[in-house]
């Protein structure tokens with residue numbers, strides 16, 4: 397029906413399709429009576445490691461914790477600078493700060509909304525220890541240039557792949573490029589749990605061992621604590637749900653790609669700047685984020701017609717009240733321009749052609 401609202405995200409169609417399998421999987425965990433660590437989590441970790449092509453996958457409580465634990469396990473802390481993007485969710489920067497390190501912001505490229513490697517190079521100082529690229533909206537940016545820079549300056553690369561489970565570059569999966577890759581299983585992510593969850597993956601055995609200890613109160617065995625860690629294990633119930641969703645992930649991502657292609661066709665005649673897909677990439681479209689000089693008017697028009705519209709992200713991280721005082725003199729031109737113009741359209745499994753047409757019609761009516 398033409399007047400039904402269209403939410404920006406609706407998880408119901410995906411969950412309805414997988415409901416019987418999810419219910420059975422949850423029931424199996426309850427029947428087994430093992431809810432923390434244990435076999436279900438180990439099985440899901442192995443499934444992720446196999447899918448991503450890495451030897452170690454460690455389930456944690458959130459994407460933010462995955463980043464924090466990865467940074468700490470890589471030995472990054474007090475006095476170290478970590479170069480990252482200010483066009484991200486606050487969790488990226490919280491992780492750096494909780495590790496005791498100092499975030500340094502580099503600008504992004506407007507097309508991909510990911511780190512500009514040339515600006516990263518300009519931000520390297522003798523205190524720089526790591527680069528944390530953010531695979532924004534599910535696309536890997538200029539990772540090869542960043543890896544070269546890291547190699548040349550002996551830096552650690554921690555991928556913030558929170559939005560990018562399943563994203564590829566030259567056939568290789570997000571999370572497998574750096575010293576560690578970190579994912580979020582927040583429900584709205586391409587691979588989402590029924591609550592919070594996260595994962596850290598790495599090829600480095602020592603980093604993996606330290607991360608396993610840190611997520612479990614810094615313990616190497618029961619009641620044997622060798623560092624001050626966290627209570628940050630991925631719940632067995634969430635692992636059980638995610639195990640089902642991982643089996644269907646390729647089909648789910650193919651649908652997201654199809655929806656994105658259709659938006660491109662429908663919106664090609666508008667003044668909107670459509671998201672750029674870089675060569676050799678598989679973009680997983682965690683969001684379909686466009687840009688408009690008239691963003692606020694366009695969002696208002698969409699909402700007035702019952703169509704969801706989200707702004708990821710309205711301001712650079714260095715303008716967030718929690719940290720703004722330390723970054724008074726920072727101004728990143730592209731980041732600020734993107735924050736002022738970006739808006740994310742409805743995109744979720746089950747979004748129909750008719751709904752996409754309505755989104756496009758409203759955008760055109762609004763003069764987007």
Ligand SMILES: Cc1ncc(COP(=O)(O)O)c(C=O)c1O
Nearest residue numbers: 458459460485487488558580582
């Ligand atoms: C780019 C980015 N980094 C980090 C996070 C933090 O993940 P979580 O919400 O699972 O802690 C998110 C999730 O919103 C994110 O989008």
